[in-house]
Amino acid sequence: MSLIEFLGNHTYRMVFFGTMTIGLVAGALGSFAYLRKQSLISDVISHAALPGTLLAFLTAVVVLGADGRNMIALIIGAVIVGTLAVLFANGVTRVSKIRIDTAMAVSLTVFFGGGMLLMRIIANGAFPGKGGIQDYLFGNASVITIADLTTSITVGALALALMLVFWKEFALHTFDPDHSTVLGFRARTIDTLMFATIVIATVIGVKAVGLVLMVAFVVTPPAAARQWTRTLPGMVALSGLFGAVGSGVGAYLSIVLGRVPTGPLIVLTLFAIFLVSLLFSPRRSIITRAISRTRARAALKRELLLASAPAEGALR
């Protein structure tokens, strides 16, 4: 299928631009999570978003009598329960000696398990519009509607705007939180703002790419972008670009290959970008680094041998 043919189709167009929006927002905002070494928070949020979206579905259908697949409802549900999961993980580390990585894994699995249980309950019950909720796991980009796309773009733009407005504070706090505090910027305020952006970056992909793989959208583009850039604005911009391009290409491939879920293919495309960055970036390539290290060691060895040679000669 040619690109023109591809973009001429309404559904394909929705998939293409929908996933690209998600990739752009998650990639750009993921940079800060990467630099704060908090990338896995996004994994906790996304897994906890499963019960969140399903509770939102139930609330919409049972209580409000509305369409349970409404994107705004899903996002609100995911944000609330995702935040609870992170607070739970933080709480566990605060009151116990359990480390944050363990606490996050506990939180992630228990919320996800609860989500799987809810999913079974919904699947067995008589709820209108329950078809398609299995897609939340791995995503189904072909069900993205214009309304969904508008919601994604609006929410994503909001998060990006937040980042741009508080750019200076985000950069300062990410680099040196103590310095930031002494200068008079309340750490809790900046943490909350940054957390809000990372939650949005994560849940924005609920419907199209699924919850299980969403973390890849937040983690992989920044890791790849870091290889090429020397400044924070450069890293955020390139990470957003990688996210958008990777998502676009992945979405295109998933449609061309037919009946392949979108999320996994995007993740594989993002990984390809990551791999190329790791191997071939000019300053941080693992190949050139290994070569120059070997050369330097060899030179050092020669130098040491030469230096000790005359002394040995004198002994004889």
Place this chain on the structure above:
Amino acid sequence: MTVTNIVHTAGAPIGTPASPDTALACSTQGLSVAYRAEPVLRSVDFAVPQGVVMGIVGPNGAGKSTLIKAMLGLVRPLTGASEFFGQPLARTRKRVGYMPQSTSVDWDFPTTVLDVVTMGTYGSLGWIRRPGKRERARAVAALEQTGIPDLASRQIGELSGGQRQRVFLARTLVQAPDLYFMDEPFQGIDAKSQQAIVSVLHTLREQGKTVVIVHHDLATVRDYCDHVTLLNRRVVASGPADESFTCENIRTAYEVTAGDDAFLEFAS
């Protein structure tokens, strides 16, 4: 503190300009800090007169960094409160600069030396407002003061230990505070960087600024500091170096027995 203020001024003869408290750059009373249930600092009283270089000296784990951090609100104290120029920190933030240990940040952060130094101006900018030409010019001036203007566009990951310390010093200088807290500024640096930092210290002293240095090298304490506080979870001695930095006090702070005096030759 207001109460003591009144007492002092009331007792002072007419014509004495300031009460003793306003002549203090910073002070803390009854400061205790505990990590979980383990006490790190016990009822520390600490005061630094304006215009002196105060060294905080003590063995590893004595709570030297913790004292600074607790005073600056980075660690929540169990008891005690601190004042800066007679006021709580929130009111005098702009007059107080903090240079943390350079190992406290990740130097692989994608940014340049000039950008890091410019961060020192963020406090005066406040929320949202961005640094402009003026802030960058100030950052360049601070880099010149620490002797590394040629590193301005360098990636911070490419700096040596001494250069990192000088970048952090420049970031503190750019803020133009009246009181400096420096946590181990001479840690792991080359002779040239050491000289650069010492010359900045001298300039600051000439300008009448107050400097509080966490320092662990007993041999150089007397070179840099007019006042010394010997700390080991509590204050062993504090005051002018001649009075506080004595063999006896060092022995107490470092918990060494009288026979083991090899390293006490630096004492007053």
